[in-house]
Amino acid sequence: MATAVLGLAGCGSRDTRTTVTIWHQSRPTERDFLVAEIERFEADHPGVRVRPLYKETEELRAGFQAAVLAGAGPELVYGPSDVLGTFHTMGIIQDLAPWISAEERDAFVEGAITSLPATDGSGRRAVVQIGDRFGNHLALVYNRRFVTTPPLTTDDLVRIARDNTVDGDGDGRPDRYGLVWNYTEPFFGIPFLTGFGGWVFQEPESEPPRPDLDTPAMAAALGFIRDLRERHQVTPANCDYELADSLFKTGRAAMIINGDWSWSDYLANPSIDAAVAVLPTVDATGLPMRPMVAPKGYSLNANASGDQADAAMAFVRYMTSDEVQRRLLQRLRMLPARRAAWDDPLVASDPTLAASRKQIENGRLMPVAAELRAVWDGMKPAYQAVLGGTLEPAAAAARMQRDTEGFIASMHQRVEPSPLVPVLGAGIGLALFVLLVRQWRSFVALATDLRRNPTPYAFAFPAVLVIFAVIVFPFVWNLVLSLSDMSLGRFRDWRVVGLQNYAEVLADRRLWGLSGVFLKTVLWTVINVALHVTLGVILAVALHGPVRCKAIYRLLLIIPWAVPAYITALTWRGMFDYEYGAVNLILGKWLGLPAVNWLGEPLRAFEACIITNVWLGFPFMMVIALGGLQGIPEELYEAARIDRASRWQQFWHITLPLLKPVLLPAATLGAIWTFNNLNVIWLVSNGGEPQDATHILVSYVYKSVFNLYRYGYGAALSTVMFLILLAFSMVFLQRTRATESVYR
Amino acid sequence: MREPLRITILRHAVLLAFVAISIYPVLNVVSISLRPGDRLRSTDLAIIPADWTLASYAALFTEQPFLRWLGNSLAVSAAVTVTGVALASTAGYAFSRFRFIGRRATMLAILTTQMFPATMLLLPLYVLIARLGLVDTWLGLMIFYTATALPFCVWQMKGFYDTIPASLEEAARIDGCTRGQAFWYVVLPLATPGLVITALFSFMTAWSEYIVAAQVMQREEMFTLPLGIKGFQASLSSQWGLYAAASILVSLPVVAVFLSLSRFLVNGLTVGSVKE
Incomplete structure (x- = not known):
């Protein structure tokens, strides 16, 4: 081969x-x-x-x-x-x-x-x-079945939107909204900002550009957006891009603010009669709403x-x-x-x-400066907080400015090489040397053992070689990077600067505080793995016995594992929608519970992520447990029954201990994977929303590296995460004696 | 042996509840794949939309190189499954049955390879792939997938061997088997459930991965399924119909593999093999 x-x-x-x-x-x-x-x-x-x-x-x-x-x-x-x-x-x-x-x-x-x-x-x-x-510019798209002439001013806009917010069946939930757009991205809020006379950067633009977000214009724009929802009630309570898009495509929204990329789809859609119009003028200022345009x-x-x-x-x-x-x-x-x-x-x-x-x-x-990224990141949480009703517009504007300035500062952070770099290098060299000398005896013993008793080495070597061939270079690279100043300004000409990145990681209060990212990550990992294992074992035990249609059950139960997570996680996001999601509809209809704002409140959003991840992970543990149950000799149960042990006692004293060797590796690795699982958080909470409050360590790293280009910092944080996991695994394996066999 | 009725009812109740929870979100994916006009969200709970169409499925086979991606993915996944099972079954055996120098350290080291956040490895991984000339090669993809799947598989196989009493092998050795023969004829058959899990896991690793694949494969004709499917996603203008339809079709081979392997997962072989 x-x-x-x-x-x-x-x-x-x-x-x-x-x-x-x-x-x-x-x-x-x-x-x-x-x-x-x-x-x-x-x-x-x-x-x-x-x-x-x-x-x-x-x-x-x-x-x-x-x-x-x-x-x-x-x-x-x-x-x-x-x-x-x-x-x-x-x-x-x-x-x-x-x-x-x-x-x-x-x-x-x-x-x-x-x-x-x-x-x-x-x-x-x-x-x-x-x-x-x-392209990439927003405009107003309206459905001509509901709107004959598009609004020229914001007063028109509000009037038309109010007329078109209709609750036909009187269930308290509008069947059609006057106006929809993607709330989650500040990009879609820019026309409101410009309409009220504001802009994202100070003018004339300096080099590098300075953000200009704490302005009366920003507060007025945020206030206007909030009024659309709370006073005029013409927009849905929660609305991301996909919901706005689907509402408009199905005729459940009279107007949508969306970009040129979407128009041809709307114009071609036979179930609506769409037309594109220029965004209206703001009455309060007399200025047109001006979207960003990009070549x-x-x-x-x-x-x-x-x-x-x-x-x-x-x-x-x-x-x-x-x-x-x-x-x-x-x-x-x-x-x-x-x-x-x-x-x-x-x-x-x-x-x-x-x-x-x-x-x-x-x-x-659209400004092309790299700082725009920091502006988006700085605007997003406060913008969402205003829409979530937890922050006043003026306070939000102040927070946007503060956060953006912070992001820009960390983007441009210049770290000078520490004079201790040679000392650090010498220290690392010395440590390696001491390690080598101390382990010398083991190396000699290894060489002798290899000659005398080569079988186990020959069995283990190929797998070990493949595993390490791939990982060693990236691993060492990351260690070096974590000591460097690699960042936006020093991308190709980075230098080793010392331990500053680690100092910064360890001093970060957002990471290690009581409500910090680290504790949330631990919580995330523990809850997920505990539920994965528990549900997996329960289902395996339920399947392992005289059950009819066993094969069908088994097949249907592994489906969450079989279907790609990148689509099911998005489906779950849809199911958690405040107004139209299945979870709330079921809670409301069958259990009579009030609707939960799953994706709009930080804690609820975190719970939504956990629920999704539990759903994604239990089939895998079930399969492992099913495999493990096969290895348990039936005689043990027979003996137990003769001793009149109850089912519970049988489970506790026979099933669980004998499942242990099989479940332990899966649980250990499951914990490591869950700790580092970026996808679910990213897809379900849309990158840490709302208000950047659902982050776990890995999504935090991702954000600082890919949004703020802090490669050195990200590598240092990754190394710290690695050490945390290493410590956890060593303790866990020691206490559970997972490397030893049950029969010994 | 017959069980009391309440236990049987309990079993079915638990299983039915979880089957419902398992399939409902996937039915939603089916629903998206049937909707015209790329609507990810819907405002009602209907699984089959009023204006349903199979156009997305048809488009996958007529307008998109779906079959090509399928072939690529099947080839890579099959190769990774075979190598993964071969390497993990031997290495797991060494870690379970032998005591040798560096055994525990190596086992821990194998685990540590899973501890670094994958996203941080992207940059160096690409540098590695480019320097080794592995861009656009199947070999590159296979090595990476095997290396990703192996740590779990080795540990899992070791766990399964641990549950097989050593006395069985000793008996075989007394009857004149060599160590290799005892491994092949006695231990491996008993570890079948472990081998099945290893195979499933290796297959799934190669089948659903796209981050590394996006680095290695730069030519559309060499795309694997996940890469092809990710191509339907674009910021703010995704082709959700194709995306959902392809995701459903992608899961069918997994279900088929599981079906064909699961009878080995449930036939206990040690029954009656040893009395201690």
């Missing part, structure tokens, strides 16, 4: 063409367009092959960073401009200025080409992206050079040619980046394009 595997590994195409790889985050219809254009391009350029690969937003970002760091990666990345500040600061994309002249730039609509101050401090501006279209375009990998870079840029030039731009406009109905196509008669004649163009002209360019 080994040769077959090697054969597979070696097979590659013998293509002499220059290959250009593009990672893109295009939506399905855009992908078809891209593929068709690539075919045309390749026909014109026989020496070049273009390979597109779709990557989801976060995956593209993280994957591209890793790939460039490894000296590889796609030649081109395609996507919205919001990641450019990060990529540019990290030094993983190139300056495109050599490929595009000043006259060529003039052919583009303003904002389509993104440039940033060069990182070399020369005062030049580096071209970091060449856009081929505009989408191509950036060049810092590692790309020579023929590949030229071929890649030839492709970019092709995609931004007038000919392709017109096709883009006609096929995708999206606004292109070049002036010539922008003024095409189609833009004026197509009502959606006309509204889209007007909304773009009315919008504000």
